[in-house]
Amino acid sequence: MTILVQQLRERASRATPGPWELQASNSWRRIGTAGGRFADGDVLAPTTHRGDNHPDLAARQEDLDFIVAADPATVLALLDELDTAIANHENAVAHMQSVCAERDQLKAENAELIGLMRGVVGEFPHRHKGSDGNGPGHGHRVPGVWDSDNGELAGKPCAWCSIWNAAKGIVERHEQAMTKEQP
Numbered sequence: 001m002t003i004l005v006q007q008l009r010e011r012a013s014r015a016t017p018g019p020w021e022l023q024a025s026n027s028w029r030r031i032g033t034a035g036g037r038f039a040d041g042d043v044l045a046p047t048t049h050r051g052d053n054h055p056d057l058a059a060r061q062e063d064l065d066f067i068v069a070a071d072p073a074t075v076l077a078l079l080d081e082l083d084t085a086i087a088n089h090e091n092a093v094a095h096m097q098s099v100c101a102e103r104d105q106l107k108a109e110n111a112e113l114i115g116l117m118r119g120v121v122g123e124f125p126h127r128h129k130g131s132d133g134n135g136p137g138h139g140h141r142v143p144g145v146w147d148s149d150n151g152e153l154a155g156k157p158c159a160w161c162s163i164w165n166a167a168k169g170i171v172e173r174h175e176q177a178m179t180k181e182q183p
């Protein structure tokens with residue numbers, strides 16, 4: 001199909017530019033460009049050879065090549081391709097719209113969760129002083145790591161401190177992003 005399109009495009013670009021019209025005045029039919037001067041039958045007209053009166057077509061070779069290339073089967077195949085392309089485009093637009101709606105919903109849910117997270121993170125420091133890397137209520141000597149007197153947990157990362165620091169990180173990153181967005 002691409003080769004067909006390319007061939008038709010090349011031939012159309014060499015042919016007499018349109019619009020063309022069927023002209024029938026004075027009881028003889030010819031095709032000429034619409035509206036211009038000297039446009040009477042300037043694309044295709046009947047003629048006879050001077051020497052032997054043999055019938056022929058008066059036309060530029062480029063126009064004859066184009067007319068042959070643009071036969072009904074070719075034009076119908078191109079229109080089928082166009083219909084398919086339009087249908088695909090409409091499907092893509094519908095898909096994009098549903099993706100956008102989903103994105104907007106996720107953004108709204110995300111904003112709700114971040115607001116909740118900010119409320120939680122903002123509430124704790126009022127009750128528990130110190131945010132040195134330890135979560136509220138925890139006082140590890142190495143922040144976020146269980147002390148040596150914690151048996152099996154000794155030296156291992158503390159899950160609560162880890163969650164706390166992650167929550168603080170989310171709120172801080174969101175606030176930085178909001179600051180950047182403001183003009």
Ligand SMILES: [Zn+2]
Pocket residue numbers: 134135138139140144145158159160161162
């Ligand atoms: Zn901890």
